[in-house]
Amino acid sequence: MGKYLFVAWTSMKTHLVYRSEVVLSVLTTLFTLTIQVFLWRSLYGTSPGALGVSVDAMVTYFILSSVVSLVLRYADTGWEISDDVKKGLIASFVVRPMGYPLRMLFTVIGRCAFALVFMAAPLAVVGALLFHLQAPVGAAGLLVAAVVALAAFLIYFVIWFITGMISFWLTELPWAVPSFINAFVWFFSGSMIPLWIYPPWLRAVAQVLPARFAYDMPLSLYIGRVTPAQGLAGLATEAAWLAGLLLLAMVVWRAGSRRLAIQGG
Numbered sequence: 001m002g003k004y005l006f007v008a009w010t011s012m013k014t015h016l017v018y019r020s021e022v023v024l025s026v027l028t029t030l031f032t033l034t035i036q037v038f039l040w041r042s043l044y045g046t047s048p049g050a051l052g053v054s055v056d057a058m059v060t061y062f063i064l065s066s067v068v069s070l071v072l073r074y075a076d077t078g079w080e081i082s083d084d085v086k087k088g089l090i091a092s093f094v095v096r097p098m099g100y101p102l103r104m105l106f107t108v109i110g111r112c113a114f115a116l117v118f119m120a121a122p123l124a125v126v127g128a129l130l131f132h133l134q135a136p137v138g139a140a141g142l143l144v145a146a147v148v149a150l151a152a153f154l155i156y157f158v159i160w161f162i163t164g165m166i167s168f169w170l171t172e173l174p175w176a177v178p179s180f181i182n183a184f185v186w187f188f189s190g191s192m193i194p195l196w197i198y199p200p201w202l203r204a205v206a207q208v209l210p211a212r213f214a215y216d217m218p219l220s221l222y223i224g225r226v227t228p229a230q231g232l233a234g235l236a237t238e239a240a241w242l243a244g245l246l247l248l249a250m251v252v253w254r255a256g257s258r259r260l261a262i263q264g265g
Contacts, residue, residue: 008109016118030123030126034130060134064222069191071115078173085165100253144231144232165252217234
């Protein structure tokens with residue numbers, strides 16, 4: 001385990017040199033958040049009480065959504081894995097004691113930890129000072145939200161890992177695949193529009209998909225729109241998605257490794 005923690009620590013330190021990127025990312029996200037806050041406050045001004053939660057709860061939802069997005073963008077490893085496959089770098093990890101999937105996971109953990117500490121946390125503080133960030137409704141809801149968010153991080157990592165593995169069979173990872181995944185997440189996660197505002201039939205579709213567990217479920221738990229009991233029921237569905245995706249990732253990895261061995265690395 002020590003070697004993987006070292007990978008995570010090294011990954012985190014590597015990103016510390018990109019100070020200008022940190023500042024630019026936080027400012028860009030803050031600008032987007034500001035637009036969202038003024039837009040939703042305007043909507044509440046014309047239709048108070050029509051959106052299911054208070055205006056302060058909605059603002060809190062979007063502050064936290066911006067925080068989550070800053071962290072999850074560093075879980076995207078599709079192009080990185082694809083590049084490792086193309087250049088043959090992945091072949092050396094097939095025979096090393098340090099397995100490639102775990103090495104990549106801890107690399108992502110390191111840079112997501114960097115994003116959490118140096119980007120997401122400052123954004124949360126500034127957002128709280130500018131727009132009023134509500135405290136969580138209850139400790140139980142906050143705890144369930146944290147567990148849901150952690151499992152969602154693993155789901156996102158596995159999805160991007162599987163995406164990168166496509167390059168075992170294709171020379172290039174089609175740009176449309178990551179674009180589709182990002183659009184899918186944007187639409188069905190609740191990151192930009194809360195899912196409870198969707199039409200019932202569309203909301204029902206989103207409820208069975210894994211994208212919502214990074215945004216809609218934990219943020220709804222935080223603001224009290226979802227109870228801890230409902231969160232635990234959702235967590236069971238999330239665990240099923242995670243197990244299924246992990247199984248698929250194992251199958252794809254083993255098939256890709258065999259293909260690599262047959263081709264001589």
